[in-house]
Amino acid sequence: MCRRREQFAGIAFPYVLDKINGAQIDIIPVEPSSCPTLTRAPFAYDHGDVAKMTPLLPMHSLGHEFVSPPIHAGGLRYHGMAPLVSAAAVEGLITPRAVDQLKCYESAMLWARTEGFIPAPETSHAIAAVIDEAIKAREEGKEKVILFNWSGHGLMDLKGYESFMEGKLMDFPLPEEDLQRSIRSLNGLPKPKISKTGKW
Helix, strand or coil, X not given: CECCHHHHHHHHHHHHHHHHCCCCCCCCEEEECCCCHHHHCCEEEECCCCXXXXXXXXXXXXXXXXXXXXXXXXXXXXXXXXXXXXHHHHHCCCCCEEECHHHHHHHHHHHHHHHCCCECHHHXXXXXXXXXXXXXXXXXXXXXXXXXCCCCECCCCHHHHHHHHCCCCCCCCCCHHHHHHHHHHHCCCCCCCCCCCCCC
C-alpha cells in the first residue's frame, strides 16, 4: 500500500509482476477522497499540466484544470495518475482506495502513539488502509503479511496535526458536480484505447 504515484510504482510493480504470474495478492494504491484520481476519474488522454505544455498522456485524470480542495496532503493534489499505474488499474491488477482526510489523521495519530513516528499527511493515507486491512484480517481470523511504503515524516506538517487536534479540519470528498465540471477540460481530446485482458 502506498500513496504518491512514483513511490507506489517503485514498491508495488515487482509485486504486480508476481500477480501477473499467479500470486494471490492485493495491491492497493491509496488516495484522498478529495482528489479521487484512480477511484473516480476517467481513463483519458490529458495534459500533465494546466498550461498544456506536456504531450497528451493516457491516464486516469480529473482534468488538467482541476483545482484541489484545501486538504493537508499537498503531494496528493495532482490531477492525473502516472500512465503505467493507470494501466495497472484499468487491467485490474491494483485495487485503488480513497480515504477521507479525518480518517487519515486519526490513523496517523494512532501510528504516532504506537510506533513513535509522526507520519506525513500523504503517508497517513497508506497507514489508514493498512489499519483497515489489519482489522479485516483479525476479524477473518487470517494471518497476513501487509507491506506498505513509509514515504515521509510529518515534522514539517505539525500545523496540520494541530488543526486536527483542535477540531478545525473537515473532510472534503469531491462532489460529483465538481468532478463533472473538472473533466470537461477533457472534451475534444482523443480517447485512449482500453485494452483489458480480463484475467484479473
